[in-house]
Each structure stands twice: as C-alpha cells, then as structure tokens.
Amino acid sequence: MGLTGLVPAGATSGAAATAEGSQRAAGSLRMAVDAVGGASALRGLKTFQYRAGAERSILDEGAVPGSGASPAATVEARVRYRLKGSRPPRVRIDNVRTSLGVDRPVREVLSGRRGYISGVDANFSQPATKAMTSDRWAAIHREQELLNPHVLLSRALDRPSLASNGGQRTIDGRRYRVLVLRDAVAPIELFVDVRKERIAMLRTTQHDYLRRDVPVEVTYRGWRREDDGVRFPRRVALTSDGFEMVRERRTEVDVNPRIKSRVFRFPSAVDPVYDADLADIGTRTSEWLLSFVALGFIKDGGQRAINPITITDGTTTAAGVKLLGGVANNSLVVQRPGGVVVFEGALHDHRAEAVIQYIEDSPDFTGPITHVVTTHHHADHASGMRPYVALGATAVVGEQAVPFFQQVFADRGSTVLPDRLDGTTVAANVQGVPAAGLSLPNGIQVFPLQTEHSVDMVVPYVADQGILFTSDTYSPPGLPSPSDANAQAIAAMVKARGLTPKWIAGGHGTFISYAAFKAALGIP
Ligand SMILES: [Zn+2]
Numbered sequence: 289m290g291l292t293g294l295v296p297a298g299a300t301s302g303a304a305a306t307a308e309g310s311q312r313a314a315g316s317l318r319m320a321v322d323a324v325g326g327a328s329a330l331r332g333l334k335t336f337q338y339r340a341g342a343e344r345s346i347l348d349e350g351a352v353p354g355s356g357a358s359p360a361a362t363v364e365a366r367v368r369y370r371l372k373g374s375r376p377p378r379v380r381i382d383n384v385r386t387s388l389g390v391d392r393p394v395r396e397v398l399s400g401r402r403g404y405i406s407g408v409d410a411n412f413s414q415p416a417t418k419a420m421t422s423d424r425w426a427a428i429h430r431e432q433e434l435l436n437p438h439v440l441l442s443r444a445l446d447r448p449s450l451a452s453n454g455g456q457r458t459i460d461g462r463r464y465r466v467l468v469l470r471d472a473v474a475p476i477e478l479f480v481d482v483r484k485e486r487i488a489m490l491r492t493t494q495h496d497y498l499r500r501d502v503p504v505e506v507t508y509r510g511w512r513r514e515d516d517g518v519r520f521p522r523r524v525a526l527t528s529d530g531f532e533m534v535r536e537r538r539t540e541v542d543v544n545p546r547i548k549s550r551v552f553r554f555p556s557a558v559d560p561v562y563d564a565d566l567a568d569i570g571t572r573t574s575e576w577l578l579s580f581v582a583l584g585f586i587k588d589g590g591q592r593a594i595n596p597i598t599i600t601d602g603t604t605t606a607a608g609v610k611l612l613g614g615v616a617n618n619s620l621v622v623q624r625p626g627g628v629v630v631f632e633g634a635l636h637d638h639r640a641e642a643v644i645q646y647i648e649d650s651p652d653f654t655g656p657i658t659h660v661v662t663t664h665h666h667a668d669h670a671s672g673m674r675p676y677v678a679l680g681a682t683a684v685v686g687e688q689a690v691p692f693f694q695q696v697f698a699d700r701g702s703t704v705l706p707d708r709l710d711g712t713t714v715a716a717n718v719q720g721v722p723a724a725g726l727s728l729p730n731g732i733q734v735f736p737l738q739t740e741h742s743v744d745m746v747v748p749y750v751a752d753q754g755i756l757f758t759s760d761t762y763s764p765p766g767l768p769s770p771s772d773a774n775a776q777a778i779a780a781m782v783k784a785r786g787l788t789p790k791w792i793a794g795g796h797g798t799f800i801s802y803a804a805f806k807a808a809l810g811i812p
Pocket residue numbers: 664666669741742760
C-alpha cells in the first residue's frame with residue numbers, strides 16, 4: 289500500500305473512529321450470529337451432538353518430498369458438546385478410527401482443563417485408559433471450534449471486544465462480509481456469504497513444523513435449521529496449507545439434547561495434570577498433532593523425555609554413541625573427533641532442543657554438533673532439523689529431498705511458533721546423499737536405500753562402531769520375517785556396499801545385533 293493510503297481524506301477524530309469501529313464490529317458479529325440462527329438462539333444453545341463420518345489426511349508422510357497430503361484414517365465419530373455450565377466447554381468424542389486396515393475404537397473426554405482417553409489410541413496397542421496430555425486436550429478444543437463456529441460465536445457474544453469488522457470481500461464472484469475474531473494464535477476470520485446469509489468459511493493460521501506457519505481454511509456447506517432455531521452445517525472440510533486434512537459429513541444433528549453429567553465423568557484411575565505450555569503448543573499445532581492421532585502414531589505430550597540407551601550385548605559395547613529413546617521417534621547421537629553427529633532431527637524443535645540440551649550436559653559428548661542426518665523427509669522424522677541447522681550443523685538428506693529441505697530451512701519468519709532458526713540469517717548447509725553414497729570426513733557414511741516407503745530414504749552408518757541406523761524400513765529388536773522386502777533390501781545394501789555392521793539401531797524401537805537380524809532373514 290502506498291503511503292497516501294494510510295490516512296484517508298477527512299479522517300474522523302480518534303474517539304469517533306473508535307465508536308464507528310465498534311459499531312461496524314457489532315454489525316459484523318450480528319450478521320455472523322444471525323447466519324447461525326440469531327443471538328437468542330445462540331445464547332440458548334446449551335448442548336449439541338451429532339455423528340460425523342470423516343476422511344482424514346496427513347501432510348508429508350507420502351513417498352515423494354513436498355507432495356502434500358496422504359490418507360491417514362477414516363473416522364466414525366459421535367460428538368457430544370456441553371457449551372454452557374462449564375468453561376472451557378465439555379466435549380466427548382467416541383471415535384472409531386480406521387487406519388492400516390484396523391478399527392480402533394477410542395473415546396476422548398474433555399472436561400475443565402483436563403481430559404482422558406480410553407480405547408485403542410495407537411496402532412498395534414491394547415485398549416487402555418490414560419490421562420490426556422494438555423497438547424492433545426488443547427488441539428481437540430481448537431479443532432472442534434474450527435469445525436463448529438457456534439463455539440467461537442458464542443464466546444464472542446459473551447465478549448464482544450473479541451470481534452472486529454473485516455470488511456467486504458469478493459472471492460470467485462461471491463460477496464462476503466468478514467468478521468475477525470481476536471485469538472491468542474492468529475486472527476480467526478469468518479466469511480458470511482452475503483446473498484445466502486450463511487457462514488461459508490473460516491480462515492486462520494496455524495503451525496506445521498515442516499511447512500511452518502500455514503493457512504488453515506474451513507468450509508461449511510448444507511446448513512440446516514435445527515430445533516430451537518440454531519443452524520448447523522452438514523458438510524465441513526478443513527484444509528491446511530491448501531491440502532484437505534478433514535472432510536466430514538454429519539448426521540443426527542441434535543440441538544440442546546439432554547446430556548447426562550456422567551458422560552463427561554473421569555474414571556478414578558486417571559489423574560490428568562494441566563500443563564499451560566503444552567496446551568499452548570497444542571492450540572498452535574492442532575492439525576499437525578491430530579493428523580498423527582488419526583494415523584495412530586501418537587506424538588502427544590511434548591516428546592521431550594530422554595532415555596539414553598547404550599548399545600551393548602553385555603560383552604561388547606558400542607563406543608561414543610547413545611540411542612536417545614523415551615519418545616515416539618529416536619535419535620542416535622555419535623561422538624566424532626571433530627564434534628557430534630545426530631541421526632534424525634526427529635519430531636519437532638521441542639524434541640530437538642531437549643536432545644541439544646542432553647548433548648550439552650552429557651560428559652560423553654563434546655564439541656559442536658557438526659551434522660544432522662535425516663533418514664527421510666517424513667514429518668515425524670525430520671521436523672526437528674531446524675534447531676541443529678541454527679547451530680551451524682550441516683543437514684545430510686537423501687538427494688531427492690534437497691530442494692524440499694532448502695525450503696524448510698529458508699523460512700525464518702514464523703510468528704505462530706518460532707524456533708531457534710527463526711529470525712536468524714544463519715546459512716543452511718544441505719548436503720544430498722548421491723546414488724553412490726556419501727562418506728563424511730568424520731567417518732560417517734550414508735547410503736541410499738530403495739524402498740516404497742519414501743524415495744529419499746537413506747541409511748547412515750558409523751563404520752568404526754559397525755552401527756547401521758534404520759527408520760520405518762526395519763524397527764529393532766523384533767526379528768524380521770524372510771518375506772520382509774525392506775529388511776531384505778537393507779541386507780542386500782550391506783552386502784553390495786561391503787559393510788560389516790555389528791548392530792542395527794532404529795529410529796523406532798531399540799537395537800539388535802546384525803547377526804540376529806541376518807539369521808532371521810535366512811541369510812548365511
Ligand atoms: Zn516414514
């Protein structure tokens with residue numbers, strides 16, 4: 289905008305402008321509230337429930353770096369909401385999530401600042417009842433608010449100062465009036481279709497650890513008038529960074545049903561504790577976190593625990609290395625003469641910061657972190673690379689993923705959830721692993737591995753200690769079956785490159801002796 293645009297001709301005095309602004313805000317809020325049934329209907333909205341059938345997707349877990357979203361789960365859910373009588377509202381969602389071809393019935397109950405989860409939350413797990421961590425709690429609340437703008441509008445009716453007028457906008461020939469709601473993460477814009485007098489969409493900003501601050505857009509279709517004059521949409525879809533993450537069809541919408549208090553009651557065995565920092569992260573990253581929930585690979589709880597594992601068979605112990613477990617995705621820390629190398633900038637910058645702190649505090653490791661190697665570009669394995677890059681470490685990645693990571697590291701402007709690299713001008717050094725493999729001067733070797741899991745897959749190798757590191761192709765210590773194509777590919781790679789590994793350490797799981805791995809595959 290040119291400077292002349294800043295001061296409109298004949299600008300009114302400050303006080304008059306403020307009064308005019310709040311009048312316009314009230315007008316925008318009224319229009320949005322009328323679109324869902326009007327102020328008295330919305331004030332009278334105490335409870336609601338519906339059934340939703342949804343397709344859910346996840347970003348950056350496909351075969352090709354940067355290719356976007358892939359299916360995470362189909363979900364059948366019964367959503368029950370008690371808006372009045374408690375703040376924050378109470379929510380219960382009884383889900384059947386289907387991922388990897390298996391149904392996982394799981395219930396999520398949120399009451400006050402706490403929640404619990406009961407059922408099969410993670411793939412390959414037994415039914416269990418557990419406390420909900422505050423990031424999951426906040427992420428569910430945030431997503432439900434985005435999918436049900438009634439919750440946001442009900443709050444704005446109680447606190448009109450949250451609302452401001454976003455003016456009129458025309459998109460694809462349709463006219464919208466925009467209501468802007470102030471929010472701790474980013475402004476939330478509600479677009480009211482002027483002709484249809486319905487809320488057509490919502491726009492805001494969230495954080496995805498690889499894609500950084502991303503636009504989130506929700507569209508609402510098939511609005512119907514329910515009991516007590518409240519309108520609900522029948523079809524809701526949510527996109528993140530332009531990719532569809534949630535597509536939901538609703539049935540059995542019920543306004544102001546009687547929902548008994550015991551529906552929200554916690555079993556006595558669980559005692560969740562509210563953590564404000566985790567809740568804040570969950571609100572800012574709700575779609576990242578919940579896409580992993582849909583997939584059944586749970587990344588809740590901050591993932592900061594450090595469980596250092598020594599690689600040993602009781603007689604021989606690998607020297608100068610620690611496998612850092614305790615969370616969903618491991619990293620391997622390796623001491624070299626010139627400094628420290630980390631395999632897997634796993635999960636996110638919160639995890640990376642915990643690993644960096646461990647390296648600084650541990651007497652086993654000295655010198656700068658010179659390299660961070662990622663086995664492949666997937667969101668859970670590579671979203672914590674940036675803090676290492678900020679410390680000057682060279683990022684080593686599969687050749688096919690170099691442009692993708694250059695983009696990940698170039699972004700320095702997150703306002704939603706800045707990390708150590710944001711606001712800096714540190715040069716990002718990205719080194720690709722060519723087909724012939726890569727030998728670093730510090731004795732670390734990295735080899736590409738052909739697998740359908742991802743085109744940029746590599747296997748780093750600590751030659752002098754005989755440690756191969758594998759992620760998502762083989763997870764020790766479970767023995768591989770001879771028909772396991774990925775395990776066979778690892779063994780074939782070892783043979784073709786003339787390597788003599790003693791161990792395999794995993795990006796998931798723990799470690800195994802290479803002899804046991806090879807024997808299980810039936811290789812002499
Ligand atoms: Zn993967």
